[in-house]
Amino acid sequence: MSCPARRAPSAAGPPMPPDGVATPLQVERRQVDPRLGHWLAALRRSLSPDHLVSSPCPRRRAGWLTQVDVARLSGLTARAYQAVEQGFRVPGPRVFDGIAAALQMTPAQVAYMRLLANSRCVEPRPVLAADEVQALVDSYREPAVAYDHAWQVLTCNSAFRSAFPAAASGGNLLLWHFTMDARRLFVDWSEQAAELVARLRLMHARFADSTLLESVVAQLVRMDAYARTLWEAGIDVGAEPSCKTYQLRSPAGNSYCRTVVQLLPAGAVDLSQRLSVWLPQAGEP
Structure with missing residues (x-):
């Protein structure tokens, strides 16, 4: 009795499943994020x-x-x-x-x-002692604030406390941006908020096991519906700019500009200690 002839395999291979449907692959693979x-x-x-x-x-x-x-x-x-x-x-x-x-x-x-x-970066470590960070921000006459990779305020100078008292006392610059105080301050608030969430998403990927960043994300999506929408959309990512000009609004309703310069301490290899200096534009007080 002869055996039936085997059907030759198709050169095109098996058909692809519908978009989004998983199929097992007979290859060795490593699970990714x-x-x-x-x-x-x-x-x-x-x-x-x-x-x-x-x-x-x-x-x-x-x-x-x-x-x-x-x-x-x-x-x-x-x-x-x-x-x-x-x-x-x-x-x-x-x-x-x-x-x-x-x-x-x-x-x-x-x-x-x-x-x-x-990437599986570990939580970053500071390179400067607390008193060195304080001396650094105090060396500026303009508002200056030091913060870490999760936007937690480390310290600030008196000029920053005077110009932005709610931000100085709030503990976290990113969360402060989603308060009513910041909404009134930034003229183009929604655009800046979207950029901040995009930067948070990139930082969250860099330090995948950061409990501090996880806490910031959890607080953010609880406190603000717009932030939750931005975070859950899950597409936009952005890097921290080295220099950016913001249009602000005074309590009297007048607009003015401040250029924020981002600095890192000498010898820093991560973002555990960042410094922002808020500079007035030429001709502004």
Whole structure:
């Protein structure tokens, strides 16, 4: 009795499952931070295929990039990209660069993806003693405040306490920004709030095991609905600017500007001690 002939395997391989459905891969893999896959999925769904996919299918149902779209734009197989988004595979350099290019990532977004894929930074350690930090902020006539990687106030000078009493006594600069006092102070408050949450997301990825940052995130999403919406959206990330000008509003309703310069102590290799100096613009008091 002859055995039936075996069917030759298809060169195309098994069909891909629907977008977002996991399938096991018969490869050895290391589990990665689950936030990576969630973020990649949210990012691609925020992008329209119209200007990215060279010949979009006229029958396509999704109004965003699918996993297959990203795979093609990245120069990967659909299965290889799917494994990254579903947390089954740590992206190597070629895969990493291809995904970053396909999703048109900003430098901050690239840094965020790299941190989620590879980083497990320990809680940063200060390089200056408390009295040295105090002497540093007191050396400025302009408002100056020192704070750590979680925006906890370490100390400030008398000029800062006089100009921003609620921020000086609140304990955390990021949480203070979501108070009514800060809403009245910053003319473009909502824009600044979105930038702050984007910076928090990048810092949260850098120090994945920071209980202090976890506490700040928990307080933030409890205290303000807009902050909770920004955080749960989960897409925007941003780096701390070295210099930024803010438009502020006085109690009398007059607007004025302050340029905030961000500094790190000499020899610092992390963000455990940061210094902000608030400088007036030329011609302003």
